[in-house]
Amino acid sequence: MANKCCCNGRSRYFDKFDEILSKYEGKEADLIPILQNIQDAYGYLPQDILDELCNRTGLHPSQVMGVATFYSQFRLKPTGENLIKLCFGTACHVNGAEKVAEALADELKIEIGGTTEDGRFTLETVACLGCCSLAPVMMIGDETYGRLTPDKARKIIRGFYKNWGE
Amino acid sequence: MNNLRNDYYKIVVGLGSCGIAAGANKVYDTFKGIIEKSDVPVTLDETGCMGMCYKEVLVEVINPDGKSVIYGEVTPEKANKIFESHIVEGRPVVEWIVKADDMETSEDSFFSKQMRIVLRRCGVINPESIDEAIAMDAYKAIEKAVKTMTPEQVIEEVLNSGLRGRGGAGFPTGMKWKFARSSEGSTKYIVCNADEGDPGAFMDRSVLEGDPHSVIEGMMIAGYAIGAEEGYIYVRAEYPLAIKRLKIAIKDAEERGFLGKNIFGTDFSFKIKIKEGAGAFVCGEETALLASIEGKRGMPRIRPPFPAVKGLWEKPTNINNVETYANVPYIILHGAAEYAKYGTEKSRGTKVFALAGKIAKGGLVEVPMGIPLREIIYDIGGGTSSGKKFKAVQMGGPSGGCIPAELIDTIIDYDSVNQTGAIMGSGGMIVMDEDNCMIDIARFFLTFTQKESCGKCTFCRIGTKRMLEILERITKGEGKEGDIELLEELSMNIKKNSLCGLGQTAPNPVLTTIKYFRHEYEAHIRDKKCPAKQCKALIEYKILEDKCTGCTACSRVCPVKAISGEVKKVHKIDSSICTRCGACKATCRFGAIIVE
């Protein structure tokens, strides 16, 4: 990933981080909201930003990494352009979510949690998207797709590639 | 539903999470576009979950006389027709109506056994409008409490109502408040548990999305009762809409002076902050939740001391669930006796359930305690969605257990549900039909709890892993004699040696499925058969020669090319290649593919 801006070094890349940090005192109680803001801004928790966070707040790296790895919301690696959130909640499970997962994994040639080679998709599972009456359900970006079957899920992915002309 | 009178028609679109997922925003925008172009004066509004999630997108049309009609499964196309016919020409589109003040519909049974206290404003008001909430009694209970009652009287009222915690364990709420009130210390906190960790449950989210003011008001009353001036709502980060509406509600309440200093001119002050969770099931456990608010890893700690004595930042803290707080304003406003009219002796009031899984009419339902399970599944829920035989219902999520079909006459209250081995839980109710394999369900929950164990206790961390391995072995057809007994033994040890509720209850789904479906375990282990025909290693897909027309549809969908055959000739599945994905069976229009 092209992280750092080459022209004027540090500043631009860290701008968003500086802004986030300015809103907090940097106490322990702020750690989770700060990490959430970093992830919103950068899409994940980049290591260099976390290092900077420790330097600037005095929070210990073990504390920051401890929290970052404890909570499943936090990602230490960037995702693909499109994040697929496939529901693995109970209602979706009893309605066949596992078969949908297999179809998606096969179609995209990745495992759950993985990102496609072309960087187009990351496949993640989540617990209950809150529309259990549409089970099984997945979200791609902000769009929800309900009443999935393995076949329907494959077609949705193919539809994306067709749109991109690939 | 909404009895507010209007001068003209009012259109209300259900914009809860599930409505939005079903396309409600598009329907809303369609109405907006039509109204802008039309000369007919119409108001357009939004609301939260109306309960009938299975009929989303839901649109309510309120006539000028105040009478209402709800349309189900509305699309942008249908929206156009509804506007033309109902609003312009005054002729409602009868075939799309799912509920109406003046007409019987096939869906009436969904509501007739329900009783709405917690959901009194949910799906009725616009959750982003404090005026609509106030028009339906919001903040009247806190006014009554601070102006006319002492904190002790408030606690007494809650005690007398018989309200028990709706977060799972069912501890009497008034008692909890009494402890927190009597704890030493001038700084105390109120915390609302909105972590809703049970995967497949959405009661708390629907309440927060549909009527955030009821929760805020409940927390304020608790604050007044125990002597706290600050509250925290810990919400799952996965609930962005709930968080957004809570923020609006808090801001509006502050602007109106309901939250802040010297509320209603008294010396009671209260403020509320939101804390977003970060995706850890164990943070629903109260001590882990408090650690998480403090910015730490969410690990449970030993109790006592209980939060009521030493909670957030070591200060006395009262923690209750969303639904618990949402009940409180009703109790204070209408009195304990009115509330206690509903329910059974030891379980007063109502309970909200998220009815989902293989159920025909899934959604958000609120029923008086004491209702038989049968009435929830059949009268309200309309039976299974597949039309197949009802097999069991899972209550209480990963901490709960299943109730089998033969116990369908169980009464829904804390004690009767506990007797079955399941728990009331927070309100998740997942219906299963005969196609669901109970060992697979047990494995599903164990996968979840094993992943979510915080790792502090050896039995919870390693024990659940061992149990999961055994369950996986059984579903793969590699089960051995003695596995059932081994599962039972591990269960007992995990229950006994775990620090928090996660470990103590993790074996429940396994124990209840063994209790009621032992024969299914035995079939997997001894006969290497999955009676529900779910476990891949134990089934085979086959084509019936006399039914196959040779249409080739199946061979085209098979992702691994396991099906061969010429056009118009009988096809054949090569079982050694087949991955049991089921695509062929779903495709064959002649019912020629079976699972054995």
Ligand SMILES: Cc1cc2nc3c(=O)[nH]c(=O)nc-3n(C[C@H](O)[C@H](O)[C@H](O)COP(=O)(O)O)c2cc1C
């Ligand atoms: C692993 C675990 C998860 C829990 N998750 C929740 C939850 O998501 N929501 C909730 O209200 N209570 C949850 N609880 C129960 C809380 O610890 C606590 O009992 C509850 O918030 C008290 O509120 P109540 O008295 O109003 O029920 C959980 C408990 C355990 C052990």
Ligand code: SF4
């Ligand atoms: S029982 Fe499990 S989740 Fe609870 S504290 Fe122990 S290891 Fe953690």
Ligand code: SF4
């Ligand atoms: S889809 Fe059915 S009928 Fe058609 S070839 Fe396959 S098994 Fe035969």
Ligand code: SF4
């Ligand atoms: S179950 Fe799936 S893999 Fe097996 S034959 Fe049918 S389509 Fe092919």
Ligand code: FES
């Ligand atoms: S379980 Fe999948 S949306 Fe609820």
Ligand code: FES
């Ligand atoms: S969320 Fe739409 S009716 Fe329940």
